[in-house]
Amino acid sequence: MTHDLTAPDCADPALEAIRERVMRGARLSLDDGRVLFDTSDLHSVIGLADLVRRRLHGTAAYYNINRHLNYSNVCALSCRFCEFFAKEGEPRAYTRDMEYVRGQVREAVEAGATEMHSVGGLHPSLPFTYYTDLVSTIRDEAKKLGSDLHVKAFTAVEVVHLARIAKKYKGASAPGEEGRSARREGIRWVLSSLMDAGLGSLPGGGAEVFDDRVHDEAFKGKIRSDVWLDVHRVAHELGLNTNATLLYGHIESREDRLVHMDMLRRAQDEALTRLGYSGVAGEASRAHIENGHLGYTGGEGAGAPVVTLTKPGTPLPEKVAFGPGAPASPKAGYYQTIIPLPFFPDGCDLEHLPGPSGLENYRTLAVARLMLDNFPHVKAFWIMQTLPMAQVMLQSGADDMDGTVVWYDITKVGGAGTHQEVTPRTMQRLIREAGFEPIERDTLYRRVQRDGKQWRAVP
Numbered sequence: 001m002t003h004d005l006t007a008p009d010c011a012d013p014a015l016e017a018i019r020e021r022v023m024r025g026a027r028l029s030l031d032d033g034r035v036l037f038d039t040s041d042l043h044s045v046i047g048l049a050d051l052v053r054r055r056l057h058g059t060a061a062y063y064n065i066n067r068h069l070n071y072s073n074v075c076a077l078s079c080r081f082c083e084f085f086a087k088e089g090e091p092r093a094y095t096r097d098m099e100y101v102r103g104q105v106r107e108a109v110e111a112g113a114t115e116m117h118s119v120g121g122l123h124p125s126l127p128f129t130y131y132t133d134l135v136s137t138i139r140d141e142a143k144k145l146g147s148d149l150h151v152k153a154f155t156a157v158e159v160v161h162l163a164r165i166a167k168k169y170k171g172a173s174a175p176g177e178e179g180r181s182a183r184r185e186g187i188r189w190v191l192s193s194l195m196d197a198g199l200g201s202l203p204g205g206g207a208e209v210f211d212d213r214v215h216d217e218a219f220k221g222k223i224r225s226d227v228w229l230d231v232h233r234v235a236h237e238l239g240l241n242t243n244a245t246l247l248y249g250h251i252e253s254r255e256d257r258l259v260h261m262d263m264l265r266r267a268q269d270e271a272l273t274r275l276g277y278s279g280v281a282g283e284a285s286r287a288h289i290e291n292g293h294l295g296y297t298g299g300e301g302a303g304a305p306v307v308t309l310t311k312p313g314t315p316l317p318e319k320v321a322f323g324p325g326a327p328a329s330p331k332a333g334y335y336q337t338i339i340p341l342p343f344f345p346d347g348c349d350l351e352h353l354p355g356p357s358g359l360e361n362y363r364t365l366a367v368a369r370l371m372l373d374n375f376p377h378v379k380a381f382w383i384m385q386t387l388p389m390a391q392v393m394l395q396s397g398a399d400d401m402d403g404t405v406v407w408y409d410i411t412k413v414g415g416a417g418t419h420q421e422v423t424p425r426t427m428q429r430l431i432r433e434a435g436f437e438p439i440e441r442d443t444l445y446r447r448v449q450r451d452g453k454q455w456r457a458v459p
């Protein structure tokens with residue numbers, strides 16, 4: 001970790017106070033976030049985000065060797081931003097059987113993959129056992145081939161759907177604490193069953209934007225922010241690491257993005273406190289009062305102490321959980337990475353919208369790095385950002401490119417097909433070109449030591 005970095009001089013005087021807070025590693029308020037979004041001095045915003053990124057990760061830039069497996073595109077929902085879903089019986093609908101899954105695992109292991117990322121639609125009729133079989137099939141087939149392939153699977157939206165299918169969601173719609181504890185119990189049951197089958201972590205999908213107006217207009221029927229956050233909270237309590245996304249550039253406002261970021265960092269305050277980090281109680285109330293301007297109180301967890309990772313010398317959670325001196329059976333359970341996802345209009349119900357500009361992509365990513373001071377990683381998901389943008393994003397706050405991927409059918413960038421792949425060698429070259437040192441990581445951000453397709457994770 002590098003500590004002796006200096007922040008760039010800012011052309012916009014409105015950024016000076018923020019610059020000073022960033023240098024100290026102090027939490028930025030929502031008002032600071034508004035300035036970062038409004039200033040025409042984008043270069044300084046990017047420079048500040050780059051400073052935080054270098055403080056946390058030096059010149060390292062991470063990637064992994066992974067595969068995506070979408071088990072079914074059949075979905076009971078019809079979200080307006082989504083071009084992935086199909087209805088049962090439609091010619092383009094598919095649901096994969098276990099023979100297909102085993103074939104995908106063999107190909108993944110052959111390519112040296114360390115991670116299988118698996119998500120799908122909310123299928124109306126698959127039984128709960130399909131999902132536990134999916135996870136155990138991936139793990140067992142990989143083990144037969146000598147690989148400890150990590151299964152990162154099921155968004156929070158799917159987890160709730162599974163609780164319903166398994167009939168473990170009874171009473172969850174009751175008002176207040178009663179409904180909430182029934183909901184949590186169902187979620188806990190589902191996640192524990194999936195963990196017994198071999199689930200290793202949760203991906204960050206399904207968060208979209210934590211705003212009820214946007215929710216009702218663009219993805220009504222999906223779980224709301226409180227439930228999404230609850231799924232991740234229960235996952236953390238069970239020791240699972242998770243990611244979080246932010247889908248932006250559609251009908252949401254920049255203010256909505258800021259509130260989304262604030263809700264996530266409060267949830268992470270709680271998770272890191274559980275991991276043993278100590279926070280600053282006074283800062284929590286300060287941020288709480290400032291955020292109260294909006295009539296938004298930060299929701300549950302608003303009283304947790306503020307825990308930042310951006311103060312010089314603060315250890316990263318992966319070092320606390322898995323590094324030297326960590327307990328023999330590691331205790332994890334926190335958000336690893338924020339993944340800002342630019343909206344792609346092609347082929348969905350919101351096709352008339354333009355989608356975000358390149359500059360808006362840089363700004364949103366840089367603001368995410370600055371506001372989410374307790375998220376260790378920021379991912380420039382190259383499939384959606386494109387490779388050239390992701391390279392520049394490594395200089396704008398991102399430290400992770402995601403993986404080698406191969407098939408990705410949630411979005412088809414610029415009308416391209418679903419085959420999108422970079423080789424590890426190309427990934428390394430692109431990272432070096434951007435001025436960073438490529439580090440292959442596993443899903444939990446441990447370094448990978450590899451001999452061909454044989455690999456092991458080291459803390």
Ligand code: V47
Nearest residue numbers: 081082203204205206243245247341342343344381
């Ligand atoms: O939740 C859907 C988004 C997400 C569109 O955790 C769209 O490591 C843009 O979550 N334009 C799924 N985005 C992808 C995802 C993800 C990807 C990579 C890594 C990880 C991780 C997670 O894709 C959905 C939704 O927000 N999405 N449609 C669209 N038209």
